[in-house]
Amino acid sequence: MANIVLKAENISKQYRLGQLGTGTISHDINRWWHKARGKEDPYLKLGDSNDRSVAGGSQYVWSLKDINFEVKQGEVVGIIGKNGAGKSTLLKVLSQVTTPTTGEVKIKGRIAALLEVGTGFHPDLSGRENIFLNGAILGMTKAEIKSKLEEIVDFSGIAKYLDTPVKRYSSGMMVRLGFAIAAHLEPEILIVDEVLAVGDAEFQKKCLGKMKDVSSQGRTVLFVSHNMAAVKSLCDRGILLINGKLDFDGTQTDAVDRYHFMHINSNGIEHHGPVFEAIGNDSIRIMRLNILPRKGETLSVFSGIDIVVNFYNSLIGKNIDVTIEVETFDNVVVFHNGTIVTENNDSDQGIYFLKFGLPEKFLNAGKYLLSITFGENQRHVLYHQKEIISFEVYPEASGSNSSVLPGIIIPTFNTEKSFKKN
Amino acid sequence: MSNQVNSNEDWDLIVKPHSRWYDLQLKEIFRYKDLLFLFVRRDFIAVYKQTILGPIWFFIQPVITAITFTIIFGNLAKIPTDGLPQILFYMCGITLWNYFSDTLIKTSDTFASNAHIFGKVYFPRMIMPLSVIVSNLIKLGVQFLLFLVIWIYFLLRSDQVHPNIMILLVPFLIILIGFMGLSFGIIISSLTTKYRDLKFLISFGVQLMMYASPIVYPLSIVPEKYKWIILANPVTSIIETFKYAFLGAGIFSWTYLAYSLCFTVLLFFAGLIVFNKVEKSFMDTV
Numbered sequence: 157m158a159n160i161v162l163k164a165e166n167i168s169k170q171y172r173l174g175q176l177g178t179g180t181i182s183h184d185i186n187r188w189w190h191k192a193r194g195k196e197d198p199y200l201k202l203g204d205s206n207d208r209s210v211a212g213g214s215q216y217v218w219s220l221k222d223i224n225f226e227v228k229q230g231e232v233v234g235i236i237g238k239n240g241a242g243k244s245t246l247l248k249v250l251s252q253v254t255t256p257t258t259g260e261v262k263i264k265g266r267i268a269a270l271l272e273v274g275t276g277f278h279p280d281l282s283g284r285e286n287i288f289l290n291g292a293i294l295g296m297t298k299a300e301i302k303s304k305l306e307e308i309v310d311f312s313g314i315a316k317y318l319d320t321p322v323k324r325y326s327s328g329m330m331v332r333l334g335f336a337i338a339a340h341l342e343p344e345i346l347i348v349d350e351v352l353a354v355g356d357a358e359f360q361k362k363c364l365g366k367m368k369d370v371s372s373q374g375r376t377v378l379f380v381s382h383n384m385a386a387v388k389s390l391c392d393r394g395i396l397l398i399n400g401k402l403d404f405d406g407t408q409t410d411a412v413d414r415y416h417f418m419h420i421n422s423n424g425i426e427h428h429g430p431v432f433e434a435i436g437n438d439s440i441r442i443m444r445l446n447i448l449p450r451k452g453e454t455l456s457v458f459s460g461i462d463i464v465v466n467f468y469n470s471l472i473g474k475n476i477d478v479t480i481e482v483e484t485f486d487n488v489v490v491f492h493n494g495t496i497v498t499e500n501n502d503s504d505q506g507i508y509f510l511k512f513g514l515p516e517k518f519l520n521a522g523k524y525l526l527s528i529t530f531g532e533n534q535r536h537v538l539y540h541q542k543e544i545i546s547f548e549v550y551p552e553a554s555g556s557n558s559s560v561l562p563g564i565i566i567p568t569f570n571t572e573k574s575f576k577k578n
Numbered sequence: 579m580s581n582q583v584n585s586n587e588d589w590d591l592i593v594k595p596h597s598r599w600y601d602l603q604l605k606e607i608f609r610y611k612d613l614l615f616l617f618v619r620r621d622f623i624a625v626y627k628q629t630i631l632g633p634i635w636f637f638i639q640p641v642i643t644a645i646t647f648t649i650i651f652g653n654l655a656k657i658p659t660d661g662l663p664q665i666l667f668y669m670c671g672i673t674l675w676n677y678f679s680d681t682l683i684k685t686s687d688t689f690a691s692n693a694h695i696f697g698k699v700y701f702p703r704m705i706m707p708l709s710v711i712v713s714n715l716i717k718l719g720v721q722f723l724l725f726l727v728i729w730i731y732f733l734l735r736s737d738q739v740h741p742n743i744m745i746l747l748v749p750f751l752i753i754l755i756g757f758m759g760l761s762f763g764i765i766i767s768s769l770t771t772k773y774r775d776l777k778f779l780i781s782f783g784v785q786l787m788m789y790a791s792p793i794v795y796p797l798s799i800v801p802e803k804y805k806w807i808i809l810a811n812p813v814t815s816i817i818e819t820f821k822y823a824f825l826g827a828g829i830f831s832w833t834y835l836a837y838s839l840c841f842t843v844l845l846f847f848a849g850l851i852v853f854n855k856v857e858k859s860f861m862d863t864v
Contacts, residue, residue, distance in 0.1 A: 163589075171862060184772075248861070252593055252700035255858040261593040275698045278620050280627040289620055292613035293699050321627075 159264070161345060161376050162227040162250070167259035169220040169245050169400075219245040220256070221400045227378065229344075232371040234391035234408050235380045236415050241397040243380045244349065247271060250378065251347050265344030268295050272349070274334030279323035283314060283333060286322050290337050304340045311362075312336035332359055339366045345376045350383075364390065384412045385487040413523065416485055416546050424545055431468050440530045440539040441468040443507055447526065447547040450513065456550045457521055457566055463512040467530065474503045474532050480512060481527040482519070483543075490519065490564055496534070520566040521551040595858075606702040613701060617709035622716065636720040640676060644668040651794045660796040660827035662739070666732050670821050671793035673725045677718040677752070678759045678813060679784050684710045685763025686780055689771045689860050696861060703857040707764050711756050718752065729824060740826025748823060754842055755816050761845040768849075768856040791817055797829050809834060812841040 220242045227233055237243050248254045250261055251269030276293045277286050287308055291301040301308075309315050312333045314325075322330060348367070367390055371377050381387050387394065387408055394411025396404040404414050424446035427434040434441040443466040450460030469476055479494030497508055525546050530538040551560050607614075626632045644665055651657045652664040659667040685707040689696065692706055733739045770776045791813045792800075800808050808814050815834035822830040 248697075249593065252591075253697060254861040255593060255595050258595055262589040263591040263593070264589055267591070269699065272698045276695045278624055280624045281620060285620075285623070289616050292610070292616045293695065293701060295610070295701065296612075298612040298616070 159229045160226045161229045161264045162267075162378075163262040164223055164225050164250070165260045165262070167220055167223045167246075167249055167256040167261060168218060169242075169249060169254070170257040171217050171219050219400050220249070223259070223397075223402050225395060225402065225405055227345075227376055229376055230371070230374045231393055232377045232379065232391045234387035234394045234411065235378060235397065236382075236384070236387060236394060236411060237397035237403075238415075240399075242400040243397055244271075245400075246397065247347055247349050247378070247380055263345065266295070267345040267347065268338075268341045268343035269347040270294075270338045270341075270349065271347070272334075273331055273338060277322055277330065277334070280321050282321055283318045283325070286333070287337055290334065291341075294338060294341055295343070296341060300342075308333075308336045308340050311339060311366075328359075335359075335363055339363070339370075343375070345378070346370060347378045349380045383487075384415070384485065388412055388486060413485060416523065416525065416543075434468065435541065435544075436467070437539050439469070439471050441470075442466075442528070442541075442544075443468055445526075445528070445545060447545065450516070454550055455547060456552055457519070458516050458552065460516040461514040461519065461549070463514070463526070465510040465512070465528070466507055467510075468505075468507050469503055470505050471503055471532070471538070472505060473501050475499060475501055475534075476503045476508075476538070477531045477534050478510060479529040479531065481529070483525050483527070484564060485523050485525065485546075488564065490524070494529070494531075515568075517566055517568045519549050520563050521549050521560045522564070523548045603702045603704065607704055607708070610701050610705050614705050614709050614712065617705065618713040618716070621709065621713040633720070636717055637724050640669065640672050640721050640724065643672050643676075647672070647794055657795045658799055660798060660825075662825055662827055663732050663736065666728055666739070666825070667796075667821075668794070669725050669728055670824060671791075671817055673718070673721050674751070674755060674817055674820050675788060675791065675793050675813075676721060677714055678755045679788065680714045680717065681711055681756055681759030682763045682766075682784060683780060684714070685760055686766040686770070687777075688764065688767040689856065690767070690777075693861070704853065707760055707767075710763075711760050715752075715756065739824075741824055742822070742826055744819060744823035744830060747819060751816050751820050751823075754839060755813065757846055758812060758816075758838075758842045761842065761849040764849040764853045765845070768852040768860075771856055771860040787811065787813065790814075792821075792828070793817060796827065812838045814838075 223242075223246065235243050235246065245254075247269065248271070249256050250263075251267065251271065253269070253271070274286075274290060276290055278289065281289065284305075287305065288298065288301050292298065309318060312329075312335070314329050314333055317325065317329065322333070325333070364386060367377065367379070371390070377390075379387065379391060391408040394404070394406065394408035395402060396411045396415055404411050425435065425442060425444060426446070427441075427443050431441050431443070434443055436442050444464060445466075446462075446464045447455065448462045448464060449455045450462050452459050455461060463480060465478060465480075467478075476497045477494055478497055479492065481492040482490045484490065495510070495512070497503070497510065523546060525543045527540075527542045528544055529540045532538050626635065629635065631638070647668040648664045652659065652668075688703070688706045688710075696703065729739070733741070766776055766780060788794075790808055790811045792808065797805075797808065797814070797818055815831065815838045818828050819830055819835055822828040
């Protein structure tokens with residue numbers, strides 16, 4: 157049985173909302189007075205769960221609430237959740253940047269956190285000087301950095317600019333240098349926050365490769381990301397946070413699927429009430445978006461799929477077009493195609509009703525995400541919403557034969573058969 | 579099963595809501611000693627990058643201050659200097675005072691000015707103020723050299739200067755005043771993370787403190803009625819001893835020096851307590 161190298165026990169983190177100001181001191185005094193009499197902190201009892209969209213009554217909020225988990229040596233754990241679910245707070249607690257309000261984290265071995273690349277870079281110092289400074293901030297000794305200097309420079313690809321102050325670097329070079337330093341840290345536990353979202357595609361690939369190397373060397377990695385494909389391919393375990401609570405802890409595939417289902421409206425969108433409250437912007441408001449089976453009750457391989465889009469348009473005399481994009485949960489795009497709604501600069505204010513019909517035996521069984529883009533003259537984006545709803549296509553309407561064939565599409569062939577007897 | 583085994587094992591690190599106040603983290607600080615010196619280096623290089631005169635500014639600052647003092651306090655206000663050459667008298671006070679005030683002012687915004695780093699990476703936060711004390715020590719070294727040059731000049735050219743055995747106390751005085759500046763600094767820094775009011779008092783307070791120390795005037799001309807105020811200032815005896823050791827003028831007293839020492843030790847521990855308390859959670863309030 158592998159060693160447990162990190163253990164989070166009941167960690168919770170409370171934040172105070174709003175401004176710190178003159179009102180704060182009375183709370184502090186009250187808190188101190190309760191403590192002095194040996195009573196419980198009066199403000200720890202308060203606090204809404206962390207749902208940012210709903211204004212709560214309390215001034216205190218629990219960013220994390222009773223998080224428990226263990227990480228074994230060599231595991232690569234992906235931490236996912238939508239913005240504000242508490243991912244970053246959790247990483248901050250794990251990396252000792254801030255303390256939990258209650259609970260404990262126990263750690264075995266050296267831990268290094270990469271919440272940002274290039275922390276502490278000084279613009280006036282040269283690349284070389286910054287490598288040493290940043291490396292030391294991340295916990296390396298001078299000797300360690302010296303021995304890896306060449307590798308770091310190679311990896312970052314900035315050899316030519318090594319003695320130039322970093323303020324003359326492009327932002328891309330800065331990021332590359334920052335990541336190169338971090339990638340050569342050799343802690344037993346590495347915590348990484350979404351730093352891979354930077355740099356060009358080639359460099360991102362390099363970073364992902366480096367992360368794989370790190371995990372294959374038997375080191376433990378905690379990885380926070382919105383890139384579900386990266387989580388799926390890199391991690392072997394997933395933790396899903398929802399509103400500061402641990403919602404799911406299991407395989408990375410299950411966690412990602414659950415994330416999509418929890419956070420993306422799988423029932424479609426139907427808006428009743430005033431137009432200006434519907435999803436969209438001043439130009440376009442989505443009144444209805446549904447994925448419906450053409451035949452029967454269930455979306456299935458054989459049912460045919462209708463994508464119904466009703467939208468309110470406020471622009472007069474334009475060419476409006478609508479594009480839909482369907483992708484798998486692994487972010488593989490199945491198709492990206494659209495239609496022109498008004499062709500002769502004759503759009504008018506009102507609701508347009510559209511239906512995109514997909515043939516039967518086209519999408520294979522599986523879970524899909526739908527993105528939608530409204531455009532003008534097929535050139536300007538009026539409104540774009542990525543991954544607005546998700547849907548699942550079942551293998552068969554009845555569900556009696558539920559074997560799923562591999563592949564994303566399952567096309568009907570024009571088969572030609574012949575036979576020649578020998 | 580394995581859980582039970584593991585729960586009994588030793589953890590290298592336990593992150594808890596509260597830590598013990600006396601936890602100095604000396605081991606941690608030692609592990610990050612390279613970082614301390616890199617910060618010192620950074621401060622040193624960064625300050626004088628893109629200047630023409632570079633480190634010469636270290637000399638210019640105290641010289642101009644001493645000249646200003648000579649003109650205003652010496653010649654216009656005609657404040658006596660215990661019969662010593664004016665420029666030497668002022669340089670003597672300024673050298674040590676600058677170390678104190680620079681350390682205090684720079685450490686007093688440890689948390690506020692490093693929030694962007696502290697918010698992203700963990701390392702013992704004490705490294706930052708310690709690096710300030712060290713980099714200011716280098717600056718002090720340069721200015722001290724300048725003072726020595728002037729001192730030797732007057733030592734050879736006049737008989738007003740009488741150095742004595744108390745010169746051996748100088749390293750101790752420097753450490754003492756450095757830690758006093760650090761202690762004041764980290765206390766202010768810790769208190770200003772949540773309530774920034776104190777920040778407005780710093781530059782004003784430091785200036786006030788300078789006038790409450792025997793820098794532009796000798797202790798001997800202070801009227802008996804107000805002397806206790808000046809003596810209550812823990813910096814007074816350190817600067818007075820420093821002057822006495824090099825110039826042979828002024829008042830030397832073991833009692834006052836002991837008072838400064840006790841004051842510094844108590845202040846340092848008070849500073850440690852608040853610093854340790856604040857460093858755990860300041861990210862949420864800064």
